Each structure stands twice: as structure tokens, then as C-alpha cells.
Amino acid sequence: MSMLTIAMPKGRIFEEAAALMQEAGYQLPPELDESRKLIIEVPEENMRFFLAKPMDVATYVEHGVADIGIAGKDVLLEEERDVYELLDLKISPCYLAVAGIPDTSLNEVAPKIATKYPTVASAYFREKGEQVEIIKLNGSIELAPLIGLSDRIVDIVSTGQTLRENGLVEYETIVGITSRLIVNPVSYRMKNKEISTLVSRLTDTIEEKAVQ
Amino acid sequence: MSKLLMFEKPVGMRDTLPHIYETKRKLKEAAESAMRSWGYRFIETPALEYYETVGDASAILDRQLFKLLDQQGNTLVLRPDMTAPIARVAAAKLLKERVPLRLAYSASVYRAQQREGGRAAEFEQIGVEMIGDNTMSADAEVIALLVSVMKQAGLENFQLSLGHIRFTDELFRQILGTEERSEQLRRFLYEKNYVGYREHVKSLPLSSIDKQRLLQFLSLSGGIECLDEAVKLVEGSAGIEALDELKSVFSRLQEYGVDQYVTFDLPLVSHMSYYTGLVFEVYADGVGAPVGNGGRYDDLLQKFGYPAGATGFGLRVDFLLEALEQLEEEAGVHCVLFSNERRIEAIQEAQKRRAAGEYVLLQDVAGVKDVDKFTETCKSVTFFVGKSTGGNA
Known part of the structure; x- marks a missing residue:
């Protein structure tokens, strides 16, 4: 049996992903998320884990340095990596949405969209038949319409709290x-x-959870 | 744009330094000699072809082509693969001489640069095309030769996955009815998006039995026994025929004694429209992408005005090198160092050794600053320096 190398996403998704693996009966080291070690071996499972930025997980997997990865669909849509998408783990649900300041319309000459997801945003507006200008940002996307950088943003929404706190509303999902x-x-x-x-072990676990 | 620095080269372009060159040469020689020993003849074609002919007929996506203009304003492409140029030559000339035709190539091909490193824009491919033979013996021969080439090249830990595009087409057509809907589903497979495929199937207005058939199709991979599962999914002759082809190709591969390298993967769709029958990909341990692929492409030759079936494979030399891990030692060079007074002796010594098949480097000491450093990489050294007789170091 050869060893499997698994790329896990840091942050938001990590805990749910690790919990799912544990429910499926895999003995993950408890120190995985706190550890300063970048790569952690679990010889009992013949596995090796490493933590990566969520956006980078698909990159490691495409290049084959990780056999397997857990990545958000947002990352897969944005990065368009040549990897098999085998299973919907049904964890960390959220959605990509267009948001902006309430009761505003797009600039007619050069509507600007700020986002961490330029590929997704540009495909979305193209399909709608709207010509927009995409501005790539790396974080705090909500700031862009408030400070006047863009008319709209395209970003991940999970509870909508961040948008509300900043006085923004969702226009489209x-x-x-x-x-x-x-x-x-x-x-x-x-x-x-x-x-x-x-x-198959993960599939069983996901199905069990769906029934509960 | 900032001024280019002198050491820079375009994204995706790579240099081959001496020790890698040696490894590559040995690998290519081994592969070429395997192909030649199976009666395949090597050909070369130009690096530039017309966009409208070869560029259009090629299996490579339009956006991956390198395009440029000639003086008449025709669009040219740097050949993105060797199959289309070979089809051109075969249709125009070689097929009039002999059918079936067994051709081989070893050449650089070009694909437009990617957004990041790690992907070559120029790389060598080595492969064969078997044109004008529609039998399963031809399909099996090409695969058996591929295995033989891999082994001759020194690779042992590799695996082939076999699929059949007509089985996929037939299954989808039976259940979905239209080509348009089939294509939608085929695209999920092409993009390796099994989650999307399942969701799409579940959303279709189909009976639960048909949905189940489409979902089960995804799990048709592994040993020969998965073909028995596959039989249960299709009705009618065309799908069964495709499975029979897979079976009989596999039994031929058993006769060749190479079946241990072969597994099945029916959901394998390596191209949206190019292949017409058996398709395969080759994987090697330690390389993140397939080292090669191939299959039957019966529609291509027709585009060049000579309808004929064909099958073949192409291997990526750079990926094979990666799979080899160990780099070849450079052949040792003997160094003859001389000073001017003993030049004649030195030349004679060098000629004698070269005639005996040695690699001999002849160097005037006056041209070397640091003799120790210079001779460090030599296998052995003879000095013809000063007035006394020379000695070996």
C-alpha cells in the first residue's frame, strides 16, 4: 500500500474537514491544526497531511505533490485545475454572490466589480451579457464599494453578517x-x-449525516 | 514592460543542460529502437503549418496554439502535435504507396504558454501512428508497442487506462436521446467533474432506472470484470460492440503478455470530439500528469482528403524523464593537456584514443587558468607538457 498525501485547507474549512475525516474513522493527529509543523505523518493510516491556503490546495493536487485535497467549490471554479472532483463533502456550505450598496445601479460606462474571484466573476457577467471591468482584490472585499473602488463585489457569503455589518446588500446569487x-x-x-x-468511507459518512 | 534581463527566456521554454541531454538521448534512443524494431518508420515534418489545415484538424484546443503570420498574411501555427502533420503527409503522399502505414516520430511540439510555471510550452513527443488499419489487431499492436517502449526506456511502474468513446456515446444517446444533452454530460467527464456529473444526472427528467444507469457508469473502472458490469448498462448492438472490442483488444494484450499494465476506465474522456473508438492514457509513478495518451481517430484523415482509420499514441519525453528519476552519468571524457613544444605528440595521442572509441578532449595548457579545476570533471588525464616525456595523472 502506498502512502497518501493529503492537502488540507487552513482556516474556516479545516475543522469541518478534519471532523468529517474523523467521523469516517481516520485517526487524525489532534495537534494537526495547532502544530507549527507543516507536514504531519500518520503512519497508522499510511497518510501524510499538510495544511495549505485554501486557494492553493488545488494547485498542490494538480501538480501531483498531494494525491488528494479538500477544496471549496469556489476555489475549483476560480482556479480551473486539472483534477478529479470526486465527492461533494457537503461541509462549509456558503455561496458566491454579487453584492453592493443598496439602491445603486451599475455605472453605465465602465461598471467595476471587485473580487477575489476574477475568473468566476468575469464568466458570470459575460454569460449575463454585461460588459464589466474586474478588479482583483485579496481580502476585505466589502471595502471596495464603500470606499468607491467598485460598483459591486463578487464574494463568498455564508451568513451574510459581514455584508450587513458593512451596510451592503446582496443583488444576485x-x-x-x-x-x-x-x-x-x-x-x-x-x-x-x-x-x-x-x-467509499467518506461517502458512507456523508450519507449517514444527511439522514440525521 | 520592463526591460528583459539577459538570462531570461519566454515562459514555458526550457534549456537542456549536458547531463539531462545525455539522459534524454538514451531514453529517446531506447524508445526509437523499440519502435523501429516493430517496423515503424520515422519521419519529420516542419515546425510551422497552416492554421487552417493542420491547426484546425489538430486535437489541441485553439487557445493553446501558437499563431503567427507569414508574408502573404496566412495564419501559421507552430505544430501543437505530430498526429495532424503526419495525417497530412500520409493523405497527400505516403498512403498512396503502402496501406496500412506505420509511422513514428520524435519531435518538439508547441502549446501556448500557461499563466504560471511548471508547464512546458515546448516539449518533445515521441510516438507512432498506424494508419489505414481498422482491425482490433492494430489497436492492440499500438498499445503493446507502447508498453514495450516504456519498458525499454527503463520504466517499470506505470499503468494504462483504457476506455471506449463509442460505449460512452451509445449509453448517453440511448438514455438522453439527443446529441446536445449527451455532450453536456460528456463535458463533465472531460472536465473530470464527477460531482457535477452526478448533480446533473439527478436533475434530469429521467426514470430512476436510467439515472441509476448513468450514475453506475462512473464506477466502471478497474479490472476486466468491470466490462461485465458495463454490459448490464447498455442495450442494443452498438454499445455491446464497443465492449466486445475492448474485450478482444484485452485478450490480444494478454497474448502479447502486457495485460498486467492495463486497466479499464470507461468514463475516460480525453477529448471532446477527436477520438472515435478506443482511447487510453498512460500514467507513471511520480509524475503528476499522464505521460502519454492515444487512441483511435478515424475521422482525421478524411479532413486531409483521404478517408482512412488510424490509431496511435504520443509520449511526453519530459514526463518520461521525470519518471525515470535517475539521471544518466555523462560519458567520461579523457583529457589530453599539452604545451606547445609537445603539440604533435598530443594530437597523435588524441587521435589514437578517438580511433579506439574514447571521448577525448585536447587542450592547450596555455588556454587554461586553473588546471586542477579544469581536469576535475575528466575521467583521466594525460599530460604532454614541458620537454620531458608525458605521464598519466
Whole structure:
């Protein structure tokens, strides 16, 4: 049996992902999220975990340095990586939405959209037949319309609290997001047995949770 | 744009330094000799082709083509693969001489640069095309040769996945009715988005039995036994025929003694429209992307005015090198160092050794600043320096 290397996302998704793995019967080291170590081996499971920025998980998997990764659908839509999207883990649900200051309309000449997701945003507005200018930001997207950088933002919304606190409203929902299990195309074949086991154990766990 | 620094080269372009060159040469020689020993003849075609002909016929997506203009304003492409140029030559000339045609190539191909590093825009491909033979023996031969090439190149830990595009097409057509809907579903497979595929199937207005058939299709991979599962999913002759083809190709591969490298993967869609029958990809341990792929493409030759079936494969030399791990030692060079007074002796010594098949470097000491450093990388050294007789170091 060959060892599986798994890329886990830091932050918001991590806890839910780790809990799901544990429910599926995998012995994760308790220190995984607090540890300063970047790579943690779990010889009992023949697995190796590392933590990465959520946006980077798909990159590690595409290049094959991780066999498996857990990544939000938002990352997959934005990054368009050549990886297998095998399983909807149904964790960390949220959605991508267009938001802005209430009762405002788009600038007619050059409507500006600020976002962390330029690919998704530009595809969305193209499909709608609207020509917009995309401005890429790396965080605190809500700031952009408040300070006058953009007319709208495209961002992840989970509870809507951040938007409300900043006096913004949602205009449109783009797409629902959950976390996915992604697999490198070569690992999918060369480590098929190990990966199939993991996928079926996770599938069972997800189905059980859905029934509850 | 900032001024380019002298060491820079365009994104995706790579240098091959001497020790990698040696490894690559050995690898290519091994692969080429395997292909030649199966009766395949090598050809070369130009790096530039017309966009409207070869560029259009190629399996490579339009946005991945390098385009430029000639003086007449025609759009040219740097060849993105070798299959389309070979189809051009075969249709125009070679097929009139002999059918079936077995051709091989080893050449650089070009794909437009990616947004980031780690993806080559120029890379060498080595492969074969078998044109004008529609039998399953041809499909099996190409795969058996591929295995033989991999082994000759020194690779052992690799695996082939086999699918059949007509099985997928037939299953989708039966259940979904229209080509448009089939294409939608096929695109999920092409994008490797199994989650999207499942969601899409669940959203379709189909009977629960049909939905189940489409969902089960995703799990049709593994050993030969998955073909028995596949039989239960299709009705009618076309789908069964495709499965029979897979079976009989597999039994031929058993006869070749290479079946241990072969698994099945029916949801494999390596291209949206190019392939017409059997398709396959090759994976090697330690390389993150397929090292090669191939399959049957019966519609391509027709585009060049000579309808003929064809099958073949292409392997990426850079990925094979990655899979090899160990770099070849450079062949040792013997160094003859001389000073002017003993030049004649030195030349004679060098010629004698070269005639015996050694690699010999002849160097005037006056041209070297640090003799120790210079001779460090040499296998052995002979000095012809000063007035006394030379000695070995």
C-alpha cells in the first residue's frame, strides 16, 4: 500500500474537514491544526497531511505533490485545475454572490466589480451579457464599494453578517458552494485502491449525516 | 514592460543542460529502437503549418496554439502535435504507396504558454501512428508497442487506462436521446467533474432506472470484470460492440503478455470530439500528469482528403524523464593537456584514443587558468607538457 498525501485547507474549512475525516474513522493527529509543523505523518493510516491556503490546495493536487485535497467549490471554479472532483463533502456550505450598496445601479460606462474571484466573476457577467471591468482584490472585499473602488463585489457569503455589518446588500446569487474531495488524475489510477477506500468511507459518512 | 534581463527566456521554454541531454538521448534512443524494431518508420515534418489545415484538424484546443503570420498574411501555427502533420503527409503522399502505414516520430511540439510555471510550452513527443488499419489487431499492436517502449526506456511502474468513446456515446444517446444533452454530460467527464456529473444526472427528467444507469457508469473502472458490469448498462448492438472490442483488444494484450499494465476506465474522456473508438492514457509513478495518451481517430484523415482509420499514441519525453528519476552519468571524457613544444605528440595521442572509441578532449595548457579545476570533471588525464616525456595523472 502506498502512502497518501493529503492537502488540507487552513482556516474556516479545516475543522469541518478534519471532523468529517474523523467521523469516517481516520485517526487524525489532534495537534494537526495547532502544530507549527507543516507536514504531519500518520503512519497508522499510511497518510501524510499538510495544511495549505485554501486557494492553493488545488494547485498542490494538480501538480501531483498531494494525491488528494479538500477544496471549496469556489476555489475549483476560480482556479480551473486539472483534477478529479470526486465527492461533494457537503461541509462549509456558503455561496458566491454579487453584492453592493443598496439602491445603486451599475455605472453605465465602465461598471467595476471587485473580487477575489476574477475568473468566476468575469464568466458570470459575460454569460449575463454585461460588459464589466474586474478588479482583483485579496481580502476585505466589502471595502471596495464603500470606499468607491467598485460598483459591486463578487464574494463568498455564508451568513451574510459581514455584508450587513458593512451596510451592503446582496443583488444576485451566483452559485452554491460546498467543499469537495479532489484527486490528482495520476494518483487516481496509480493509488486507486487506497483512494477508493477513502472515497467509499467518506461517502458512507456523508450519507449517514444527511439522514440525521 | 520592463526591460528583459539577459538570462531570461519566454515562459514555458526550457534549456537542456549536458547531463539531462545525455539522459534524454538514451531514453529517446531506447524508445526509437523499440519502435523501429516493430517496423515503424520515422519521419519529420516542419515546425510551422497552416492554421487552417493542420491547426484546425489538430486535437489541441485553439487557445493553446501558437499563431503567427507569414508574408502573404496566412495564419501559421507552430505544430501543437505530430498526429495532424503526419495525417497530412500520409493523405497527400505516403498512403498512396503502402496501406496500412506505420509511422513514428520524435519531435518538439508547441502549446501556448500557461499563466504560471511548471508547464512546458515546448516539449518533445515521441510516438507512432498506424494508419489505414481498422482491425482490433492494430489497436492492440499500438498499445503493446507502447508498453514495450516504456519498458525499454527503463520504466517499470506505470499503468494504462483504457476506455471506449463509442460505449460512452451509445449509453448517453440511448438514455438522453439527443446529441446536445449527451455532450453536456460528456463535458463533465472531460472536465473530470464527477460531482457535477452526478448533480446533473439527478436533475434530469429521467426514470430512476436510467439515472441509476448513468450514475453506475462512473464506477466502471478497474479490472476486466468491470466490462461485465458495463454490459448490464447498455442495450442494443452498438454499445455491446464497443465492449466486445475492448474485450478482444484485452485478450490480444494478454497474448502479447502486457495485460498486467492495463486497466479499464470507461468514463475516460480525453477529448471532446477527436477520438472515435478506443482511447487510453498512460500514467507513471511520480509524475503528476499522464505521460502519454492515444487512441483511435478515424475521422482525421478524411479532413486531409483521404478517408482512412488510424490509431496511435504520443509520449511526453519530459514526463518520461521525470519518471525515470535517475539521471544518466555523462560519458567520461579523457583529457589530453599539452604545451606547445609537445603539440604533435598530443594530437597523435588524441587521435589514437578517438580511433579506439574514447571521448577525448585536447587542450592547450596555455588556454587554461586553473588546471586542477579544469581536469576535475575528466575521467583521466594525460599530460604532454614541458620537454620531458608525458605521464598519466
